[in-house]
Amino acid sequence: MITTKDIRNKYVKNYPSAFCPGCGDGMVLNAMSRAVEKSGIDQKKVAAVSGIGCAAWIPSPYWKVDTLHTTHGRAIPHATGLKVGNKDLEVMVVSGDGDCAGIGGNHLLHAARNNIDLNVLMINNGLYAMTGGQVAPTTEHGEKTLTTPYGNPSQGIDICNVVKHSGASHVARWTTYHMNELIKEIERTIDIKGFSFIEVLSQCPTRTGKKEGLSGVEMLEWYRENTTKNKEEEGIYVGEIQYVERTELTEEIYEQISKRGGKPR
Numbered sequence: 001m002i003t004t005k006d007i008r009n010k011y012v013k014n015y016p017s018a019f020c021p022g023c024g025d026g027m028v029l030n031a032m033s034r035a036v037e038k039s040g041i042d043q044k045k046v047a048a049v050s051g052i053g054c055a056a057w058i059p060s061p062y063w064k065v066d067t068l069h070t071t072h073g074r075a076i077p078h079a080t081g082l083k084v085g086n087k088d089l090e091v092m093v094v095s096g097d098g099d100c101a102g103i104g105g106n107h108l109l110h111a112a113r114n115n116i117d118l119n120v121l122m123i124n125n126g127l128y129a130m131t132g133g134q135v136a137p138t139t140e141h142g143e144k145t146l147t148t149p150y151g152n153p154s155q156g157i158d159i160c161n162v163v164k165h166s167g168a169s170h171v172a173r174w175t176t177y178h179m180n181e182l183i184k185e186i187e188r189t190i191d192i193k194g195f196s197f198i199e200v201l202s203q204c205p206t207r208t209g210k211k212e213g214l215s216g217v218e219m220l221e222w223y224r225e226n227t228t229k230n231k232e233e234e235g236i237y238v239g240e241i242q243y244v245e246r247t248e249l250t251e252e253i254y255e256q257i258s259k260r261g262g263k264p265r
């Protein structure tokens with residue numbers, strides 16, 4: 001049986017951690033590593049793409065797969081090029097909420113519409129953490145942040161709903177409290193042909209925790225108490241939000257190349 005130490009040695013580079021104590025990002029790295037291990041996929045066939053922000057550090061520099069660390073909000077277009085040029089690669093995008101739903105929001109919509117076979121993990125801590133805790137599109141109405149000291153006057157976006165209605169094959173939401181479910185969901189995305197999007201609610205004890213007077217553990221307890229797996233109940237729904245089979249972009253492109261007598265790679 002593979003041990004925690006084996007997982008660490010096989011998947012995590014031995015660099016000093018840049019994450020603050022109690023941050024959820026290390027937990028997501030753990031979940032991604034365990035999911036790839038459980039899936040049985042060859043680690044050399046996995047590539048991870050990230051943009052800018054604390055969550056972007058999860059794969060790069062820490063994950064032992066091929067990685068592309070790109071510019072702010074542009075992880076998805078880089079991942080799209082990687083997938084279209086190398087259709088057998090399992091391409092994962094790891095991105096924070098500011099990076100993915102804010103600066104890269106337009107790319108997210110179109111990748112979901114195209115249903116390209118990418119696995120996107122959006123790590124949502126509800127603000128721009130790395131740059132000091134500014135308001136993000138995911139910040140809830142009334143929340144105080146560095147740039148909304150009297151409370152956010154805008155509404156937070158339900159990004160899973162947006163991605164679902166943009167045409168993604170697979171959409172789900174979990175939190176860092178739900179580690180076993182998160183590992184299973186990431187493992188599942190590896191088999192899904194089409195655009196997979198998992199929103200991971202994740203604690204930022206440095207920006208949100210200090211402001212609310214909560215430790216990392218207390219933030220995990222908040223997720224436990226405020227989420228539900230029952231759509232009929234009050235609370236933040238966690239679980240699968242959508243699964244549909246749809247035409248996938250890369251396969252369609254390769255088919256068209258073949259029809260024109262070309263030779264796909």
Ligand code: SF4
Pocket residue numbers: 018019020022023024025054055125129130203204205206207
């Ligand atoms: S600022 Fe927040 S999200 Fe960034 S590493 Fe620290 S705890 Fe994690």
